[in-house]
Amino acid sequence: MKRVNISPEMKSLLISARRVAVENDATAALILADIPFNFLEVRKYLEKVRLLIASDKEDVQEAAREDGIDVVPLMDEPQTRQHQLSQALLEAIADDLLSTGDQVVAVYSVFDRDSLDSLSIVNLEEHLAKLTARDLRRLETQVPLETLRYLVDLAVEIGREGRESHKVGTLFVVGQHRKVMELSHEAVHDPFKGYKKEERLVRSQRVRESVKELACIDGAFIFSADGAAVAAGRILDAPKVNLSLSKGLGSRHWAAAAISKVTSAIAIAVSESSGTVRLFQDGRVVLRIEPMDQALKWVDIETEPPEA
Known part of the structure; x- marks a missing residue:
C-alpha cells in the first residue's frame, strides 16, 4: 500500500x-x-x-x-x-x-x-471511569458486545455534551425488546415507527444523531439486541419493588433498575444533572461512567499579559 x-x-x-x-x-x-x-x-x-x-x-x-x-x-x-x-x-x-x-x-x-x-x-484521570472491554463483556447476556459499545458510547456523548448547550438525561433499554414493549406504554408518537430495520440500526451515524435530537423527549428508547431502535418515548411500567438504589437517584434510574430486574434487558441511564452514565442489570447498577472532562472541549479564549 x-x-x-x-x-x-x-x-x-x-x-x-x-x-x-x-x-x-x-x-x-x-x-x-x-x-x-x-x-x-x-x-x-x-x-x-x-x-x-x-x-x-x-x-x-x-x-x-x-x-x-x-x-x-x-x-x-x-x-x-x-x-x-x-x-x-x-x-x-x-x-x-x-x-x-x-x-x-x-x-x-x-x-x-x-x-x-x-x-x-x-x-484521562477519573473522567472516563472504568470503561473496559472486560466490564462490557461482563454485562453481555443476550446483548452482543458490539451493541453495548455503540449504546454506551452514545450515552456517554449525550451525558457529556447535552443538546444545544443544555444538559439532557435519557434512558436506553436494550435486549428482550418484546417483553420490554409489553411492560411499557407510548408517551409520544413513535419517531422510529414505519422505518425499515436497516434504517434503525444504532451503528448508523444518522440514527445516533436522531437519538441525540430526541433525547429530550419523555420516556425511554427501546433497542433490540442487534442494535435496532424499536421505539422511543416509552414509559416503563415495570414494578419498582425489591430494589435498592443510592440516595439522590431519580425516577429515570428507578425505571431503569425496575425494567432490568424483571427482564434480561440492560438499561443505560444518563443523568441530566451530572451527565453520569449508569448501566443496570438485574435491578442494580453494574457499571458507572463519569462524563469526560469538560476541558476536553476546545474553545477559543482570550488571554491577557500578567500584571507587572
Missing part, C-alpha cells in the same frame, strides 16, 4: 510530541489520521513512546496494522476533531489499549487533513 511520507513540519511536530510525552510521563501518543502515513517513520520520531493510530478510514487502519501498530477503529468520522478524539479515547479504553488515569499525547490535524499540525496532552 502506498504511504504518505512525513514532511519536515510533521517531523518537528512528532519530535515535540515525543518530548511532551516523556516530560509528562504519557502512556502513549494517539494520532488521528485521515490518510495512510508512513507509520514506521512516525514511530521512529516518537522513539520509545507507544503509538496508537485512530481512524475511520479502512486504508489507514490497514496501513497501521501492516506496520505492526495498534489501531483504534472509529465507527465513522464525527463532525469535529473534539468528537473524534473523544470517540478514540473511549474506544481505546474499551479495547484495553488505554486505562483511566493515563496521560495521552494526541496528534491531529486542524487545518489540513492531509497533514498533522496540532497536539494536545490529555489527562
Whole structure:
C-alpha cells in the first residue's frame, strides 16, 4: 500500500510530541489520521513512546496494522476533531489499549487533513471511569458486545455534551425488546415507527444523531439486541419493588433498575444533572461512567499579559 511520507513540519511536530510525552510521563501518543502515513517513520520520531493510530478510514487502519501498530477503529468520522478524539479515547479504553488515569499525547490535524499540525496532552484521570472491554463483556447476556459499545458510547456523548448547550438525561433499554414493549406504554408518537430495520440500526451515524435530537423527549428508547431502535418515548411500567438504589437517584434510574430486574434487558441511564452514565442489570447498577472532562472541549479564549 502506498504511504504518505512525513514532511519536515510533521517531523518537528512528532519530535515535540515525543518530548511532551516523556516530560509528562504519557502512556502513549494517539494520532488521528485521515490518510495512510508512513507509520514506521512516525514511530521512529516518537522513539520509545507507544503509538496508537485512530481512524475511520479502512486504508489507514490497514496501513497501521501492516506496520505492526495498534489501531483504534472509529465507527465513522464525527463532525469535529473534539468528537473524534473523544470517540478514540473511549474506544481505546474499551479495547484495553488505554486505562483511566493515563496521560495521552494526541496528534491531529486542524487545518489540513492531509497533514498533522496540532497536539494536545490529555489527562484521562477519573473522567472516563472504568470503561473496559472486560466490564462490557461482563454485562453481555443476550446483548452482543458490539451493541453495548455503540449504546454506551452514545450515552456517554449525550451525558457529556447535552443538546444545544443544555444538559439532557435519557434512558436506553436494550435486549428482550418484546417483553420490554409489553411492560411499557407510548408517551409520544413513535419517531422510529414505519422505518425499515436497516434504517434503525444504532451503528448508523444518522440514527445516533436522531437519538441525540430526541433525547429530550419523555420516556425511554427501546433497542433490540442487534442494535435496532424499536421505539422511543416509552414509559416503563415495570414494578419498582425489591430494589435498592443510592440516595439522590431519580425516577429515570428507578425505571431503569425496575425494567432490568424483571427482564434480561440492560438499561443505560444518563443523568441530566451530572451527565453520569449508569448501566443496570438485574435491578442494580453494574457499571458507572463519569462524563469526560469538560476541558476536553476546545474553545477559543482570550488571554491577557500578567500584571507587572
